[in-house]
Amino acid sequence: MRSVATGKLADFCHACSRRRVLGLFSSSSSSSGTVDPKKSYGGGGGENEVPHLPVLIVGAGPVGLILSILLTKLVCRNHHPTLLCELIFRKIDGLAEEIQSLEPPVDLWRRFIYCTSLSGPVLGSVDHMKPQDFDKIVSPISVAHFSQYKLMNLLLQRLEKLGFSVCSPSETEGSIWDRKILMGHECISIHPTNEGLKVGTSYLKEGKMEEREFHCSILVGSDGAKSTVRKLVDIDMKGERNLQTLVSVHFLSKDLGQYLLHERPGMLFFIFNPDAIGVLVAHDLDQGEFVLQIPYYSPQQKIEDFSFKVCEQIILKLVGWKLVDVQVLDIKPWVMHAEVAEKYVSHNNRVILVGDAAHRFPPAGGFGMNTGIQDAHNLAWKISSVLSGIASPSIIQTYEMERRPIAIYNTSLSVENFRAAMSVPAALGLDPAIANSVHRVINSSLCSILPPSLQKFALEGIFSIGRAQLSELILNENNPLGSLRLSRLKKIFDEGKSLQLQFPAEDLGFCYKQGALVAECGEKIRESEASSVHKRDLRPYIPCAKPGCRLPHMLINALKESSAKASFSTLDLIFGDKIEFVLIIAPIKESYRLARASMMVAKEFNVPLKVCIIWPKDSSEKNVNGSEKKLEPWKNFIDVEEAIMPTSKSWWELCQMSSNGVILVRPDEHIAWRTESNSIADDFLELKRVFSLMLGHDKFFL
Numbered sequence: 001m002r003s004v005a006t007g008k009l010a011d012f013c014h015a016c017s018r019r020r021v022l023g024l025f026s027s028s029s030s031s032s033g034t035v036d037p038k039k040s041y042g043g044g045g046g047e048n049e050v051p052h053l054p055v056l057i058v059g060a061g062p063v064g065l066i067l068s069i070l071l072t073k074l075v076c077r078n079h080h081p082t083l084l085c086e087l088i089f090r091k092i093d094g095l096a097e098e099i100q101s102l103e104p105p106v107d108l109w110r111r112f113i114y115c116t117s118l119s120g121p122v123l124g125s126v127d128h129m130k131p132q133d134f135d136k137i138v139s140p141i142s143v144a145h146f147s148q149y150k151l152m153n154l155l156l157q158r159l160e161k162l163g164f165s166v167c168s169p170s171e172t173e174g175s176i177w178d179r180k181i182l183m184g185h186e187c188i189s190i191h192p193t194n195e196g197l198k199v200g201t202s203y204l205k206e207g208k209m210e211e212r213e214f215h216c217s218i219l220v221g222s223d224g225a226k227s228t229v230r231k232l233v234d235i236d237m238k239g240e241r242n243l244q245t246l247v248s249v250h251f252l253s254k255d256l257g258q259y260l261l262h263e264r265p266g267m268l269f270f271i272f273n274p275d276a277i278g279v280l281v282a283h284d285l286d287q288g289e290f291v292l293q294i295p296y297y298s299p300q301q302k303i304e305d306f307s308f309k310v311c312e313q314i315i316l317k318l319v320g321w322k323l324v325d326v327q328v329l330d331i332k333p334w335v336m337h338a339e340v341a342e343k344y345v346s347h348n349n350r351v352i353l354v355g356d357a358a359h360r361f362p363p364a365g366g367f368g369m370n371t372g373i374q375d376a377h378n379l380a381w382k383i384s385s386v387l388s389g390i391a392s393p394s395i396i397q398t399y400e401m402e403r404r405p406i407a408i409y410n411t412s413l414s415v416e417n418f419r420a421a422m423s424v425p426a427a428l429g430l431d432p433a434i435a436n437s438v439h440r441v442i443n444s445s446l447c448s449i450l451p452p453s454l455q456k457f458a459l460e461g462i463f464s465i466g467r468a469q470l471s472e473l474i475l476n477e478n479n480p481l482g483s484l485r486l487s488r489l490k491k492i493f494d495e496g497k498s499l500q501l502q503f504p505a506e507d508l509g510f511c512y513k514q515g516a517l518v519a520e521c522g523e524k525i526r527e528s529e530a531s532s533v534h535k536r537d538l539r540p541y542i543p544c545a546k547p548g549c550r551l552p553h554m555l556i557n558a559l560k561e562s563s564a565k566a567s568f569s570t571l572d573l574i575f576g577d578k579i580e581f582v583l584i585i586a587p588i589k590e591s592y593r594l595a596r597a598s599m600m601v602a603k604e605f606n607v608p609l610k611v612c613i614i615w616p617k618d619s620s621e622k623n624v625n626g627s628e629k630k631l632e633p634w635k636n637f638i639d640v641e642e643a644i645m646p647t648s649k650s651w652w653e654l655c656q657m658s659s660n661g662v663i664l665v666r667p668d669e670h671i672a673w674r675t676e677s678n679s680i681a682d683d684f685l686e687l688k689r690v691f692s693l694m695l696g697h698d699k700f701f702l
């Protein structure tokens, strides 16, 4: 996953057979709510009753699966710390490491290649990786390229390790509902009840549709771009619809894989020739696994026109020689939209949308699933906090406040990036805007009186005249038009104006403006700095410790823990398997004082809090021993020292703060609040303000 965990996960599931799945998340240990009546957020349901689940997740795509893993770890696990885990995937039992060991070597996917056929002339080749993408200075983990369907398999394995079982409808008759993934169940109705929600599902059993009901406190709709949950709770999408219709063809060819592996390795191949155009996504060159995206124009062209045979022929036209081992596995149509749900939360904080159910973008820049996984990360600790009584249910509103602006921003960034991708065919004389206008004219009332076969003939005729401009006769340096087009193309590539892959400022630097955050006393949470700049300009990620930003990464060493001498990231101070806030301080008197007050207030709020004292590099053990005394009677603290490189900044310089700085970090690694410890008049009053605002307990101010 890109921004927060690993890298560009090109989609695959559209090419594989989709399974309608309800994820059932339930935990009996979560029923000790103190903020809400126990019944309304707890688990329950006797043997013969309709089961009442704390959380029901509808849709087991990548986002639903990640959410159930995060929730299971936060709510249900015994609270033993697993030391040194990583960004979201790093926090899921070695998942990031597994992805990195399984992904292809970077040299096989760092390039996008533009050509007239896979064996014909290369029009341009763009390398998207820079040395700093691997230096691990701003993040402990590098971008990765890993197919979505392979990720899904790894996620299902993780869930099985957490005690989940995957069940078919017949296997779930009368069984206990804890930790089940129910295959083949489709959510068909949602009704509020006094204690939560009643959810109707249907499933096929022995050729007959059957129905089953569930009761739950919270329902999360992670059921994808066509979300039924979203429709059932009447939430509209806002944005641009139908940007493009495509056919996705999943196929295997070892021969093609081996050829590209040795001659022309890349991740995406944009192929333009007089016979066909398409974008080939290389999922695994070694295994010869590909997905081809072909634009198509309905209703003149129909999905049935793309039979296995026709798709095979299109593949051969794009490859440029007769491959004998092409094996088409699946053909799926899909429509590109750029829309965000008007609301993410409804039914009194009980129905919540995540992932593609909440936003759907052009797959340009790899933001789709990554944004969805960030949603799940943001939501998991909030749901867990409500279930365990730490936070008020109103904290769920902050999920929408924080995540919706990010989705809106990423939508427009993806649209800009998609338009940039279209600049290449436009420079070649194949302007997609013109193709769309031609299509609109043929769809117009005047042409619609023509028989469909004639409309199709006209459309394909016009398109083939357009594609003829890609012939080698025209597209060469000796032809004035061809030479002009080739030089235009070169300019696009040289100026970085084609489709981009890397967005470090957005991947790591996304920052919440308002939500479960507290502005420093006297300071308002600022407007997003990103909103004023041109989105597609490649901007570096600049670590920042303002409320709403992700905690900066820096290598540190644990002091006094002989078993943990190896350096680890500041991000690893936050464990993925329990709700715990972390207060980071420097070893100075005022900050120790504030830390003691924080511990006391956190206890009053029932919030687990750990203090981390960051010492300058090479601090002597003698000094370090002092923390125990300074924080007495509180024991949950860790002394660490900076493990900085000779040229890098100290922790407080990195955070752009003085060493009086104090930073409060949430369980999702975002900064909730920060201050300078010598600037606070009344520690207790200020900390009560911070915890109550962050957790939605406005009662302290009533």
Ligand SMILES: Cc1cc2nc3c(=O)[nH]c(=O)nc-3n(C[C@H](O)[C@H](O)[C@H](O)COP(=O)(O)OP(=O)(O)OC[C@H]3O[C@@H](n4cnc5c(N)ncnc54)[C@H](O)[C@@H]3O)c2cc1C
Residues within 6 Å of the ligand: 008, 009, 010, 011, 012, 013, 014, 018, 019, 020, 021, 022, 058, 059, 060, 061, 062, 063, 064, 148, 185, 186, 187, 188, 222, 223, 224, 225, 227, 228, 229, 293, 334, 354, 355, 356, 357, 363, 365, 366, 367, 368, 369, 370, 371, 372
């Ligand atoms: C060509 C292409 C390339 C892409 N490349 C990237 C990329 O490089 N990086 C990236 O981050 N993203 C990419 N994406 C986007 C990514 O695939 C999606 O954002 C991602 O799949 C969303 O995950 P999800 O879990 O929200 O939804 P989905 O993956 O759509 O999963 C939803 C699940 O819910 C089930 N379901 C639906 N309705 C119901 C119901 N009523 N009841 C029960 N279950 C139901 C479905 O069967 C499905 O299993 C790409 C998308 C496309 C089309």
